[in-house]
Amino acid sequence: MAATEGSKRTATAFSARGVGLGTAGLVFGGLGVGLATPILVYCGVFMLAVFMVSCIWMLLSVNTFITRFPYARREVVPHPLTAGVPGMVTVTIKSDGSRASRWRRAVTQSLDIREQAAAELTGGMGTKASVSRDETTLTLSYSLLPAKRGRWPLGPALVHSADPFGVLWSDTAVGDAEMIPVWPAVIDLSGTAGALMGLADRIVLGARTPSPDDASLRDYREGDDLRRVHWASSARRGTMLVRSDERAGRRPATVLMDLPREPAALEWAISASASIALSVLNSGHPVRILGAGLNPDVSRHLGEHGTEAGRAALLDQTVDLTSPVSQAAATNHIVRAARQASHDATHGEVIVAIVEPLDGDALDALVPIGDTGRAWALVRTTAATEQAARDTARALRRAGWRVATVATTSDLTSVWTTLLSSGDIE
Incomplete structure (x- = not known):
C-alpha cells in the first residue's frame, strides 16, 4: 500500500463563454457611452456584472475547498x-x-x-x-x-x-x-521447482560430487554476516567461506538473465527469469538473479529470511531493468554474470540461464558451468535467429547443459516442464 x-x-481559466461575455460587456458598454444609448450601457453593465459575479463565485469556491x-x-x-x-x-x-x-x-x-x-x-x-x-x-x-x-x-x-x-x-x-x-507478469511454475532441485541433487555421471559442506558454502563477499562463516572449511581450504544457505538440504540457485534489445523480447526474458526464480523461492530454496543491470558483486541469494520478503525483493530488482545499450554491452553483462555463477556452481549451486543466441565470449563463459551437471538453459529463438539459437543450444549441450530453444510465443510452462522431464528439446 x-x-x-x-x-x-x-x-x-476563462471559458469561451466567459471570454465572449467579458468582451461583449466592454464593447456594449463602450458603444452605449459613445452613442449615448442607455440600453447598450445597461446590457454592457449587466454582462460585466455577471462576469464579476462569476469571478467572485469562483474565488470563494476554490478558497472554500x-x-x-x-x-x-x-x-x-x-x-x-x-x-x-x-x-x-x-x-x-x-x-x-x-x-x-x-x-x-x-x-x-x-x-x-x-x-x-x-x-x-x-x-x-x-x-x-x-x-x-x-x-x-x-x-x-x-x-x-x-x-x-x-x-x-x-x-x-x-x-x-x-x-x-x-x-x-x-x-x-x-x-x-x-x-x-x-x-513484471509472472507465470506460476511452482509445480516444477521440486523437479528442478531434485534433479540437481542427482548429479549426472562425470560431474564432481561435492561434500555436504561444499553444497552450502561459497566464498566470502564483502557485506556477508561474519556469523555465517564456516571456520572449519575456511581453515581447510585456506580461504574464507560462508554458508550460502543455513537450512540443510536447501540448495541455492542462480538464474542468469541475458536481456534482449527488443522491447517485447525484453519483457518476455524478464518475466521468464522471474517466474523460474520465484518457483525456486516458493519451494524453500534461496535464489538470485544475475544479469544486465544487476551487479553480481553485490548480489545475494533471496529467501533466507522468508519467502514473501524474498519474493518482493526479487521482483523489485526487475522493475527498473532496461535493454543493454549495445550487443557488446549485452555480451559483457552475461560474461560477467556467468563467471560469477561458474564460481558458485562448483559449490553445488543450480544454474538456470535464459539467454539469446550467444557469441564466442559468452559461450566460453557459460561452458564450464555445464561440467557440474546442474545447469539448464532456455535459448530464445526467432525466425531470424533460428540457426544461431540452434548453434548455441548445441554448444551448451556438448558442455553438459540441458537446453531448450523457445520462442516468446511459446507456452513457457510446457517448455520448462518438458525440459525438466526429458532433459533436452529443440
Whole structure:
C-alpha cells in the first residue's frame, strides 16, 4: 500500500463563454457611452456584472475547498502493482473538521474530482471512478490494470469546479504525483521447482560430487554476516567461506538473465527469469538473479529470511531493468554474470540461464558451468535467429547443459516442464 499527502495547486481559466461575455460587456458598454444609448450601457453593465459575479463565485469556491479540505491521501493496493493484475486506487480528501455551513455543503456537492494516471497503469483505457462525498470527506475510488513493467506516474488528483454561468473553471491539484512501481507478469511454475532441485541433487555421471559442506558454502563477499562463516572449511581450504544457505538440504540457485534489445523480447526474458526464480523461492530454496543491470558483486541469494520478503525483493530488482545499450554491452553483462555463477556452481549451486543466441565470449563463459551437471538453459529463438539459437543450444549441450530453444510465443510452462522431464528439446 502506498500513501501520499501533498499541497494544492490551482489552475484557473476563462471559458469561451466567459471570454465572449467579458468582451461583449466592454464593447456594449463602450458603444452605449459613445452613442449615448442607455440600453447598450445597461446590457454592457449587466454582462460585466455577471462576469464579476462569476469571478467572485469562483474565488470563494476554490478558497472554500482549499481551506475546508486541506488533507489529501492516496492509497494504491496492492503496492507494488503487477502487470496484468488489477489494482485499486483510493484518493481521500478530508476536511479540517470545522462545522460545515450550508454554503460549504453546496460548494462541496458541486465539485468534480478525477485522477491522472499513465496509460501504462490503465491499459490505455479510461478509468471509471466512483465518488462519494459527505460533509467531511471526498473519496475517489477507481481500478487500475497495469499493462507494462516499470515505474509510471500516478496523480495528482484534480478537483474541477466552475461557476453557475460557465464563465470560469478551475482545476485544483490535490496531493502530488508519484511513481508507481509495476512488477513484471509472472507465470506460476511452482509445480516444477521440486523437479528442478531434485534433479540437481542427482548429479549426472562425470560431474564432481561435492561434500555436504561444499553444497552450502561459497566464498566470502564483502557485506556477508561474519556469523555465517564456516571456520572449519575456511581453515581447510585456506580461504574464507560462508554458508550460502543455513537450512540443510536447501540448495541455492542462480538464474542468469541475458536481456534482449527488443522491447517485447525484453519483457518476455524478464518475466521468464522471474517466474523460474520465484518457483525456486516458493519451494524453500534461496535464489538470485544475475544479469544486465544487476551487479553480481553485490548480489545475494533471496529467501533466507522468508519467502514473501524474498519474493518482493526479487521482483523489485526487475522493475527498473532496461535493454543493454549495445550487443557488446549485452555480451559483457552475461560474461560477467556467468563467471560469477561458474564460481558458485562448483559449490553445488543450480544454474538456470535464459539467454539469446550467444557469441564466442559468452559461450566460453557459460561452458564450464555445464561440467557440474546442474545447469539448464532456455535459448530464445526467432525466425531470424533460428540457426544461431540452434548453434548455441548445441554448444551448451556438448558442455553438459540441458537446453531448450523457445520462442516468446511459446507456452513457457510446457517448455520448462518438458525440459525438466526429458532433459533436452529443440
